[in-house]
Amino acid sequence: MYTRRVFLRLLGVASAAAALPFPVGCGDNADADVPLFFDAHQWATVDAATALILPAAERGISASDARAVRYIDRLLAAFDQVSEAAPPTIFAGGPASGRQPAPDAHGKSTSAFPPADMATFLPLTRAQEIAWRVRIFGSAATPGGDFNDALLGPTVGWRDLYTDAVTRLDAVAAATSPGATFLTLGPADQQIALATVSSEVSQFGQALIEHTLEGVFCVPEYGGNADRAGWRLARYDGDSIPLGHAVYDASIDAYVDRPEEPTSTPSPHAISEDFDSAILDALTVAAVGSGGKKFF
Amino acid sequence: MAFPSVTPNVLGNDSLAAFDTIVIGSGAGGSAVARTLAVAGQKVLVLEAGPNYFPGLDVPDAMPVPLFSNDELKLQVRSFIQQDPLIEPRSFRASVAAGARTFVGDVNGLPRTVGGAAVHADMKYPRFRETDFKLGTLLGAIPGASFADWPVDYATLERFYVEIEHKVGVQGPDAASDDPFAPAKSKPYPMPPGLPMLANTLLADGARKQGYHPFAYPTAVASRPYRGRPACVECGFCSGYGCPTNAKGAPAVTLLRDALLTKNVQLRSGAVVTRLVKSATGTAVRAVEYIDAAGATQTATADRVVLAASAVETARLALLSEVGNSSGQVGANLMFHFQTQVVGVLRDRVHGHRGRSVTMGFSDFRGTPGDPDHPLGGIIELATNADLIGEAKNYALQLGKTGPLLTRLLEQSPLRDKLVAMIMQAEDAPQVTNRVDLDPALTDVYGRPAARVTYASHVFETSAREFYVPKMLAILESAGAQFGLVAPIDAPSASRHVMGTMRMGPDAATSVCDPRGQLHDLGNVWCADGGLFPTSSGFNPTLTLQALALWVGANIAAPGNPTSVLEES
Numbered sequence: 115m116y117t118r119r120v121f122l123r124l125l126g127v128a129s130a131a132a133a134l135p136f137p138v139g140c141g142d143n144a145d146a147d148v149p150l151f152f153d154a155h156q157w158a159t160v161d162a163a164t165a166l167i168l169p170a171a172e173r174g175i176s177a178s179d180a181r182a183v184r185y186i187d188r189l190l191a192a193f194d195q196v197s198e199a200a201p202p203t204i205f206a207g208g209p210a211s212g213r214q215p216a217p218d219a220h221g222k223s224t225s226a227f228p229p230a231d232m233a234t235f236l237p238l239t240r241a242q243e244i245a246w247r248v249r250i251f252g253s254a255a256t257p258g259g260d261f262n263d264a265l266l267g268p269t270v271g272w273r274d275l276y277t278d279a280v281t282r283l284d285a286v287a288a289a290t291s292p293g294a295t296f297l298t299l300g301p302a303d304q305q306i307a308l309a310t311v312s313s314e315v316s317q318f319g320q321a322l323i324e325h326t327l328e329g330v331f332c333v334p335e336y337g338g339n340a341d342r343a344g345w346r347l348a349r350y351d352g353d354s355i356p357l358g359h360a361v362y363d364a365s366i367d368a369y370v371d372r373p374e375e376p377t378s379t380p381s382p383h384a385i386s387e388d389f390d391s392a393i394l395d396a397l398t399v400a401a402v403g404s405g406g407k408k409f410f
Numbered sequence: 411m412a413f414p415s416v417t418p419n420v421l422g423n424d425s426l427a428a429f430d431t432i433v434i435g436s437g438a439g440g441s442a443v444a445r446t447l448a449v450a451g452q453k454v455l456v457l458e459a460g461p462n463y464f465p466g467l468d469v470p471d472a473m474p475v476p477l478f479s480n481d482e483l484k485l486q487v488r489s490f491i492q493q494d495p496l497i498e499p500r501s502f503r504a505s506v507a508a509g510a511r512t513f514v515g516d517v518n519g520l521p522r523t524v525g526g527a528a529v530h531a532d533m534k535y536p537r538f539r540e541t542d543f544k545l546g547t548l549l550g551a552i553p554g555a556s557f558a559d560w561p562v563d564y565a566t567l568e569r570f571y572v573e574i575e576h577k578v579g580v581q582g583p584d585a586a587s588d589d590p591f592a593p594a595k596s597k598p599y600p601m602p603p604g605l606p607m608l609a610n611t612l613l614a615d616g617a618r619k620q621g622y623h624p625f626a627y628p629t630a631v632a633s634r635p636y637r638g639r640p641a642c643v644e645c646g647f648c649s650g651y652g653c654p655t656n657a658k659g660a661p662a663v664t665l666l667r668d669a670l671l672t673k674n675v676q677l678r679s680g681a682v683v684t685r686l687v688k689s690a691t692g693t694a695v696r697a698v699e700y701i702d703a704a705g706a707t708q709t710a711t712a713d714r715v716v717l718a719a720s721a722v723e724t725a726r727l728a729l730l731s732e733v734g735n736s737s738g739q740v741g742a743n744l745m746f747h748f749q750t751q752v753v754g755v756l757r758d759r760v761h762g763h764r765g766r767s768v769t770m771g772f773s774d775f776r777g778t779p780g781d782p783d784h785p786l787g788g789i790i791e792l793a794t795n796a797d798l799i800g801e802a803k804n805y806a807l808q809l810g811k812t813g814p815l816l817t818r819l820l821e822q823s824p825l826r827d828k829l830v831a832m833i834m835q836a837e838d839a840p841q842v843t844n845r846v847d848l849d850p851a852l853t854d855v856y857g858r859p860a861a862r863v864t865y866a867s868h869v870f871e872t873s874a875r876e877f878y879v880p881k882m883l884a885i886l887e888s889a890g891a892q893f894g895l896v897a898p899i900d901a902p903s904a905s906r907h908v909m910g911t912m913r914m915g916p917d918a919a920t921s922v923c924d925p926r927g928q929l930h931d932l933g934n935v936w937c938a939d940g941g942l943f944p945t946s947s948g949f950n951p952t953l954t955l956q957a958l959a960l961w962v963g964a965n966i967a968a969p970g971n972p973t974s975v976l977e978e979s
Binding site: 208239 | 461477479480481482483484487488490496497499514605607608611635641643644646647655680703704752759760761764798799801802803806809811813814815816818820821822823824826827828851852853855856857879883886887891894895897898
């Protein structure tokens, strides 16, 4: 890593760009829509659960479209294919993704793209490895990870949380309707089953919400945000290095905004829809409850 | 399974084997001291607990290529730079009466990396004011509070401010457009302001309509190519993120890199200090014990030791080592900036995810000591919300919205793309009872007792909050906001501005360090971080922390003539 980076730095971005084309997004396992940890039933069940957290609305994009389930699966499998050349898939590299080009001296896009640094994951320190193994496998199953268990109780790993929750969701479904599984329930019954299991095991409910939203909106190198579905949903620019949103132009000794994605002025095609009535109600409750105000 | 470290664990001159000084911590304070001593010819060993994310930091003639990125998951969710609360937890309680602890997790955690806590910062670099150094005198006795004058005044520090502003590269307003309440400066900022963010401009207009005086926020981010670093491209991933281009004048790529290039400095990363070992007489520290990146226990020795691990960690280390505490004041007078956040929701999108997080502010709410019509609050940062995952979790977990309404909230984005914010960094009254000590049972992954924070707000800061919140809401209305929301007071405080615990002062009974930063109790140990601050002021602390650390280092390098080390004025 160190040697490669110093080498690239000495070459500079322009020369490194000679290695184009870089793949958009990342290769191998992160892109394949197959489980590395879940079995097929667990995968389908968690996929359906994420779509209850974030279903399609105005823009027709759901957590399932963004493949949040793939993000969760890759997180749970982060230590499964580790070698010296392939660290755990916890921290994507930097500084660039290779999706954005370098700007020229006046801020215009060029055809020079930096290396896809984010596609290469970074080694963990000894302590970081313990932290992430505790999260995924639990403190009791992680050497050196149980140092506060006598005081705080053991940490249940996410693998167990998810696999146990799938079993429990199916049990709730079968209790609702003999022979049913979570996947065969209608949407309303799925909602009830998920709410039941999430309240029984609040750690699962919270983990599912957090992981679903991370999987929808993360940089795609982690396996989620397929086809930038999450960023399209939120009308979000995503990573911008090295292009950025403005450049200092030495020829005029001033900053220049990028015309399509400016920093200091409104975006040229920004759509500022009025809030839905339900959102207006939620904001009114939040504002007044906080000691603030609805001004108009 | 063992993995290779991110980058080699030794930076700088790896052939050095004997050292004059050990500096514990490579951040804002430690880098300033290490550079000063190295330039003066000392051999310096810097011990840094975190890993190095700046590959090539010690390579001459080229800047490092950092491992930071526009990756919210890595930087804001997965603790890439931040102290990971699972392996380095802290505990919290509001008072001794609350029991051993009421919370375990992230309590004012700061980054654990080469370059220190400032790696996460968006580098807001205002100076303190002249009166901020005299609040003990100007405020008089306040029940329950322990305000004190600083043993060093603004006039003494002024040239040290200039030195840091030029070494790190601060962009800021010229005299005509500056904060009308700003203190006197002997030299202008080295760079003009970069682009203002749209969201800041709209709020600044609202503030002007209410009679206040917004200005371009002094910020250690290059707005022009500066000393080998590029001008910022406004990538938008600033506060909470390491800089992917080195446009931020973070300690790693400024003072620390300078220090490493002198050949008089060796930096060992992944070196977690466990204990300062006292001499036989107990009046000095003769060695520093640490756990290295591979997990082995090591010992380093030098003539003197400088503690610069941040206010909480420096106090924790002194307590773990049972040094410096004859006063009983190690860990006491812990201060945060008391942050009040008031946010507005606009109807239009203002894309707070582009730009440097905070580009404008005003200081009308800093107030005047002793004037009840202008209570001491703090500078107002005009801010935004840049983080999409954070926005989504806010709707789902704080507001409790999932399902179709969550999706619609994310599509319409009231709390990110249409959000404007004001953050007041208010004076936090020092209190002897607000302190860091060692948790009796909680440990970190290295087996060290965790730091425990005992902290409750004083009416001094809560009354200032009540005074200024209506004025902040009025600004939002003038700026055209549809809604104004007031964030609750958080406990434990989420502030990353951590000060006090190693108070500097002339009296060994009520302070830990003397007026030049040396511990009253020990003949060869100094402190050079935010722990020294007797009071917190109402301005972002890092510039003052660095100026003060430089002053401490200058007094070690050139006793009696500290200004002789200055190069910029």
